Amino acid sequence: MKHFWLLLLLFTLSLQAQFQINGIVKEAVTHKPLPFATIISNDGSNTVTDVDGKFTVFSKIAISNLRISYLGFTTVKVVMEQNKNYYTVFLLPKRNDLNEVLIPHENPALAIIKKTIESKNNNNPQNRLKSFDFKSYNKLIVTANPDSISGKIDSVFVEKSIGKVFSKIDSSAYKFKEIINKQHLFQTEKVSQYQYADHKLKETILGTKMAGFKQPIYEILGFNLQSFSIYDSSYELFETKYNSPLAKDAFKDYNYKLLDTVSIDGRNSYMVYFKNKKKRKASGLEGVLYIDQNSYAISKAIMRIKGVLDISGIHDFQYIDAENIWFPIRKTFKIIKGKNDDDIKILGGTIQFDGDVEKDFKVRKKTATDYAYLLSETNNFDFHYNVPVEIKKSSISIEIKDDAIDQPESFWNAYRKDSLDIRSQKTYLALDSIVIKKRIESRIRFGRKVVNGYIPMGAVDLDLRRIFRYNNYEGFRLGIGGTTNERFSKTYRIDGYAAYGTKDGEFKYNLGIAARVGQFSNSWIGASYTDDVREIASTLYSIEKRPFKLYDPRPINISTFYNYVSWKTFLETKIIPKTESKWELSHSAIEPKFNYTFNHDGTLYTNYVITAAMVSLQWNPFSDYMQTPSGRIEVDKRFPKFTFQFTQSLPKIASNDFEFSKIDFKTEFEKKYLNGQKTNLLLEAGYALGDVPLTHLYNTSPNNITKETIIQRITFAGRNSFETMYFNEFFSSEFVYFQFKHGFKRVALFSKVKPSLVLVSRMAWGNLQKPEQHLGLDYKTLNEGFFESGIELNQILNGLGLTAFYRYGPNGLPKFEDNIAIKLSFVFNLGL
Known part of the structure; x- marks a missing residue:
């Protein structure tokens, strides 16, 4: 991008000067181009030939002659001819000088460098x-x-069959x-x-x-x-x-x-x-x-x-x-x-x-x-x-x-x-x-919005991510959403969405308002109301902007969600150098939509209230930023990047039921190589302390369904999820997750078959404090670790690919085939 x-x-x-001479310099014997030969014109300006031996000389006065020199070769003076602006120049080698330069142990360039x-x-x-x-x-x-x-x-x-036939004029x-x-x-x-x-x-x-x-x-x-x-x-x-x-x-x-x-x-x-x-x-x-x-x-x-x-x-x-x-x-x-x-x-x-x-x-x-x-x-x-x-x-x-x-x-x-x-x-x-x-500004504005997942419609940007989704609880989730843009106001915004699940038969919605209180820091203060569902034990960093995807493969097979009805007020700002942060105060009524009871000091809760304060911060210390009149842009994205999030429930405030703290951390590193390869490292950790219901613990992103055969378990692969870990198999109150990916350059097997091979290894360790508090689900802990490795063959044909992963280590399963997961992948290319 x-x-x-x-x-x-x-x-x-x-860019044309008044006078311009073009040409190429070659060896007289082999006719091979001489890269970086020195060209000096009669006005004293100098240039060098490129790697192909070609040169262009500009001058504000008429060029009468050029002097071309190259170490180890005889210097040549070329006199310009009228109505000629391209010259082929041949240089003869001076044998003695050339031999001195080419002897490795006497190479004077090494000493100079x-x-x-x-x-x-x-x-x-x-x-x-x-x-x-x-x-x-x-x-x-x-x-x-x-x-x-x-x-x-x-x-x-x-x-044509009768020979060549005139078709059109090409002008x-x-x-x-x-x-x-x-x-x-x-x-x-x-x-x-x-x-x-x-x-x-x-x-x-x-x-x-x-x-x-x-x-x-x-x-x-x-x-x-x-x-x-x-x-x-x-x-x-x-x-x-x-x-x-x-x-x-x-x-x-x-x-x-x-x-x-x-x-x-x-x-x-x-x-x-x-x-x-x-x-x-x-x-x-x-x-x-x-x-x-x-x-x-x-x-x-x-x-x-x-x-x-x-x-x-x-x-x-x-x-x-x-x-x-x-x-x-x-x-x-x-x-x-x-x-x-x-x-x-x-x-x-x-x-x-x-x-x-x-x-x-x-x-x-x-x-x-x-x-x-x-x-x-x-x-x-x-x-x-x-x-x-x-x-x-x-x-x-x-x-x-x-x-x-x-x-x-x-x-x-x-x-x-x-x-x-x-x-x-x-x-x-x-x-x-x-x-x-040609309305180019409007088209660029449109393209910029679409890349980020929006379609501008007057003063409102329609959110493409809200139109259609699918999961195993809601079924087809059909909706509409968006936010006002700069045409509505540069200092105020209104956003929201509405959705309906065809399987659960419920409406979900959100409405938020915000006002900008700082231009340089791009600070906004706002409030929102939400009635929606969320996957249990999932970690969402509030400061992270959800990437635009045509589809989100992982939620397709998720069936365990909880409903939350939440009031929230927030401040988001970039006032701290090289950071983005979001500060929230929320009051949420939680209702698990699966068989679950939380045992807190002998009192059983099937629904509960959580009032909490949270700060979410993303720090990119090695990136460079540009401050424009309309906001701040990260112009040079460098790694590693760090994301922190701290959540603290507020006891005895607004009917809060439980007291707990959560600390979440993530760091990402990416290195691109000149040969087209790329390495990605991801480290993530979380720690929950206190009386935390299972809905707010950690599941470490499983993405495998409970079916008999490998073929029945074929779905779409996620980006950073455990492809061999079954949904609701593990829960943790503290965990560490590490992922290694190395992608090789695409290889052309056939004219349209050019897969990209990626090697992947993932591992996680964790523990669950107070397991006796969670009733209704069978699960395991990660105190012995979880390991999987595999390969991704992405973009085999028209964006479609195939992945295969194997589960091993202490949590490997007795049947060999149960440790294998084969998934489809899809990469949508906008041509950027």
Whole structure:
């Protein structure tokens, strides 16, 4: 989801200088491309070839010649010819020099990189300087180079029995070139202030404008396209982290080669090429580090990855004499479409790719997405070093000022490095009308709501999760629900739902109201009334938002519920840094809908009243947040995450029957690997102290039904539930649960059969205090532990999959087949 907005802009919607020269550099003998060869034009500007040996040179004056050099090869000077803008350049190897570079034990690049790593702390501005601040101007566009598009109007023929027959005229390329000659496909600008002090870095967006949008898409502004610092142990490019070529353990991942020496800011720098040691494609970073020959600081860096997207990030630095340090002055980020064996679907649209492996792929007609690219350029200025810096709201990594979207044109003219060219000016005018005409803002708003489980209908968001459900107690649960949205009010909301169970024949409903009492903290105070049913001994964290699912498989076979009629008042807030919390006071009348009696000091209860206070808190200490005028967004979700919940019944208040306390805790960890694999860890624990009825204890999420054969027990698998544990088999007043999941990259067995293999292990330990209090159900305790392991083959065909689990350990069952559970799985793909 984090990449959705940029992919949408890139695939569904050239920054041209006055003079532009394109070309490719190859070895003269083998004709293989030379990556990262140095290109210097007659005006003194320099660039390097990409990993395919290709280059583009921009200049504001006419380019008369280029000098191309590469360590171990003879330097070539190419004189420009009139009406020619693409050159193929061949370099001859200098045998003696080349041999010296290629001998591993004499590789000078290793010694240079080693000294660079040893000097990191002294050269990293965030270590060397106590504080700094500066302003930056960023421009991001989605565009294409008109010169790269043929713009021909083609005739399309189809094969018939009598031969090829004319079908239609295809003018898509012609129309696309007409559009791109006049404007870009998308454009956004922002001006920010960066502040660094006490090892914290904050970006404050002073101004932002997005072509066609009255209110910008904040998710795009929150993207971390490339790392701020080149010295971090992990380097981030397009929200993916890679082990840095300057990490302490970098030598295990990268090979290095000295390419050349160049002058930057009057100081000589080594050019060191690095590449991931893995031989397979799209295995990681490669690029060039420019390293100051005296201080071994980075004076420039080029980072590149190739895969489904071809992504490059460039960091430019300036030498500051007063501080004896190289400081970042410019960043450039570019995405073009790469190669992939399969096309990608995004919200119903299909992005076509050329194949990434050697097969007999048919030549396909080029589309707009083959020419389009995304380019982001950031220029820093107005620097201050080692001066007092006060960072307000330092827990927020990005803050957007309330007036940032209303800045006048004079503001932009003051901060732009260059005035907008004609294409950029027309982009704002054209997209303003296109967005209005095609109702793009409304469609984006609609998509954002649907992803979160709502359909906007005027001032009300209809809750898709309330329409249809099924369980073994209510039968088919049919309902309707929703909440008012920002069109109704930004400071007040009303929410509720109503439902009817076809099997129990009962109506359920909820009604709530709330008012916002803090904008920055997004604090709301409210009250609600509910008459509904809930699974017994289930743990619900009040602060957690229920994820949107087309179906919820686990409740299908649950038959033991309790009814609760509850009054509740609450405060939800984000005032504590990097947390969301909810504080509740509730009064509930509880009626178990199964054969159960609670024995409390000799008094038997078949229904009871619980008045309780509760605080539920989710803490994400490693995540980064963006504060917008409309709320706070978690822009960089990092793990681990922690959730706490404490519940205390209130004795002798509002007819409360029992005195007890509950402490619940959960932590999640997730790690994604560059090869497409993913590891998930989940640890959960609960402790209930006092006189707690079974309805409010723990069942550790069983998901197996009591049937004779394995086939009869086939249902849908849950996400974190015990697939071999029978419903109501175990209850606990204290427990610990651990789950391990490791998913491998999807494997193509056939053209449409591409399963994802996931290995899963789950285990739990628990105990039950005062078991004599609970009458009416037969159950066991978890004091010997419960263990199951299995495999998931997800998304075998059209989202359907198959899982198999085995139960073992002290609570394994005597009959072998009773320990086995086979389930179906289903993954619904929105194409995000």
